[in-house]
Amino acid sequence: MRAAIVVTPLDPSAVLxxxxxxxxxxxxxxxxxxxDVNDGRAVSGIEYTTYQSxxxxxxxxxxxxxxxxxGTSDVVVEHRVGQLTLGEASVVIGVAHPxxxxxxxxxxxxxxxxxxxxxxxxxxxxxxxxxxxxxPTATRAEAAR
Amino acid sequence: MTITALFFASYADVFGRSQLEMEVPTGSxxxxxxxxxxxLDPERRLPPAPLVAVNERxxxxxxxxxxxxxxxxxxxxxxx
Numbered sequence: 389m390r391a392a393i394v395v396t397p398l399d400p401s402a403v404l405x406x407x408x409x410x411x412x413x414x415x416x417x418x419x420x421x422x423x424d425v426n427d428g429r430a431v432s433g434i435e436y437t438t439y440q441s442x443x444x445x446x447x448x449x450x451x452x453x454x455x456x457x458x459g460t461s462d463v464v465v466e467h468r469v470g471q472l473t474l475g476e477a478s479v480v481i482g483v484a485h486p487x488x489x490x491x492x493x494x495x496x497x498x499x500x501x502x503x504x505x506x507x508x509x510x511x512x513x514x515x516x517x518x519x520x521x522x523x524p525t526a527t528r529a530e531a532a533r
Numbered sequence: 534m535t536i537t538a539l540f541f542a543s544y545a546d547v548f549g550r551s552q553l554e555m556e557v558p559t560g561s562x563x564x565x566x567x568x569x570x571x572x573l574d575p576e577r578r579l580p581p582a583p584l585v586a587v588n589e590r591x592x593x594x595x596x597x598x599x600x601x602x603x604x605x606x607x608x609x610x611x612x613x
Contacts, residue, residue: 420613436612439541439605442589443612467612479613499613507586507605508612509542521543525609 389455389463391447393438393508395470403482407462412484414491418499420479422472426522430515436469436478439507443467450501458494460485465498467508478510534559534600536566542608547578557598563587564594566604583607 390406400419408415422434451463462484472478481498485491502508503524513519538553545551548570557566563585571579584607585592591607598604 437542438612439539439586439589439607442586442605445589503610503613505591505610506612507541507607507610509608510611511542521546521608522611523543523609524611 389451389461391444391451391465393440393443393447393467393469395468398466398468398477398480400477400480400482403464403466403480406464407482407484409462409484411486412460412462412491413486414488415484416482416488416491416495418479418481418495419477420499421477422474424474426512429512431474431512432515433471433473433513434478435471435511435513435519436467437509437511438467438469440469443507446506447502450498450506453501454483454494454498457497458483458485458490460490460494463494463498465502467502467506469508534561534598536561536598537601537603538566538570539603539605541605544579544583544606544608547574561598562594563592563596563598563604566598567594567606570606579606584609 404417455461455463464482467479483491483494510522511519536555538555540548586605588603
């Protein structure tokens with residue numbers, strides 16, 4: 389298992405090759421990419437920043453927890469930071485397991501925990517030239533109104 | 534004693550910097566440090582009770598600080 393924060397483009401197929409093996413009947417790849425619209429605003433790119441040392445520590449903790457809970461050590465997570473354009477991958481999660489149910493659960497667990505507690509932030513840049521830090525808690529509060 | 538405060542993303546914008554060396558009395562807690570930080574933020578852009586990590590671990594506001602601690606004030610995270 390492995391977790392990393394990188395500044396270079398992510399390579400999902402390399403992650404898939406890393407986790408796959410004859411003992412695993414299910415290899416699952418999640419790729420998060422930069423979307424062109426958020427909250428109705430046209431997005432042109434995203435700048436990701438991080439508290440690198442803590443983010444790696446948290447990501448490694450999540451990967452270890454997933455490995456222990458779902459029973460596989462074939463788990464890899466890579467998150468990219470820096471300037472990303474539309475369609476580029478910001479996160480890749482690879483999980484392989486003898487069986488599919490656990491692979492799906494582990495993959496979902498990892499992305500939800502990552503979004504909940506890994507210190508990474510994004511500043512969206514909009515087609516109109518403005519840019520703003522994304523606050524998921526504010527979005528949730530507004531949605532709940 | 535000296536504490537290093539770290540600011541990220543929108544909070545770095547609030548303080549106009551990413552790092553600040555701060556003097557706090559021995560025995561100070563995270564909450565005491567936050568009071569000093571709020572005093573530096575007259576526009577109250579920093580929330581009353583932000584997330585904090587001490588030495589790369591999420592910490593409660595009643596945690597007692599030690600000399601040289603690295604205290605990160607953490608905006609709502611938005612990875613993925």
